Amino acid sequence: MFTRFAIALILGALLGTERELVGKEAGVRTEMLVAAGAAIFTIVGISLPYLISSETGNLTNVIAGNSGFLTLIGNIVVGVGFLGAGLIIHTGDRAHGLTTAALVWTTAAIGILVGLGLYAFAVTTSIVIIVLLYIFRKLNISEKFEEHTEPLRR
Numbered sequence: 755m756f757t758r759f760a761i762a763l764i765l766g767a768l769l770g771t772e773r774e775l776v777g778k779e780a781g782v783r784t785e786m787l788v789a790a791g792a793a794i795f796t797i798v799g800i801s802l803p804y805l806i807s808s809e810t811g812n813l814t815n816v817i818a819g820n821s822g823f824l825t826l827i828g829n830i831v832v833g834v835g836f837l838g839a840g841l842i843i844h845t846g847d848r849a850h851g852l853t854t855a856a857l858v859w860t861t862a863a864i865g866i867l868v869g870l871g872l873y874a875f876a877v878t879t880s881i882v883i884i885v886l887l888y889i890f891r892k893l894n895i896s897e898k899f900e901e902h903t904e905p906l907r908r
Contacts, residue, residue, distance in 0.1 A: 755797050762793035762868040765880045769861050772887045778854045779841055788837070788858055789865035792830050796869025799826035827866055834862040857883070 766789025767782050774781030807813035838855030860883060867876035 755801075758793055758797055758868050758871065759790060761873060761876070762789040762865045765789055765864055765868065765876060766861055768880060768884060769857060769864070772884055773854055773857060776891065779851060780854050780858050784858065785861045788834060788861045789868070792834070792862040792865025793869035795826050795830050796866045799824065800870065830862055830866060831859075834859050853887075857887070 763786050766786035769789070770780065770782035770785030773779075773785065803813060807815075838858045841851040841855040841858065843850045864876050864880055867873075867879070
């Protein structure tokens with residue numbers, strides 16, 4: 755459990771570094787907490803059947819009859835979605851903070867992967883996301899696209 759927690763913190767910090775370097779709202783500390791929190795909830799969720807069954811001695815029946823612990827993961831997705839929504843600012847015809855909010859949500863997904871023990875997938879997806887954020891920022895693809903489109907109209 756401690757290894758999973760530590761890996762989630764590290765991956766969250768790496769993901770947050772990109773946002774921190776470009777001066778965005780949710781940086782290293784936020785992403786670390788999101789990844790670690792998601793990992794903690796996931797670890798608790800997958801541990802519950804074992805904790806409950808140690809009292810009854812019947813793991814198979816506990817897992818078969820009590821799959822509600824899996825809803826913890828679904829609730830992480832929803833809860834972090836609300837956190838991300840707080841990062842989005844709508845001014846005039848534009849919305850700001852969408853990438854940062856999406857990264858917070860993705861960081862939670864990576865925390866869930868770590869909490870489940872899927873380290874290779876978590877590390878790989880973290881690296882891919884960091885590289886993509888860097889490449890797209892350097893290419894300014896979204897800014898070039900926005901120059902050729904009209905702002906949103908109500």
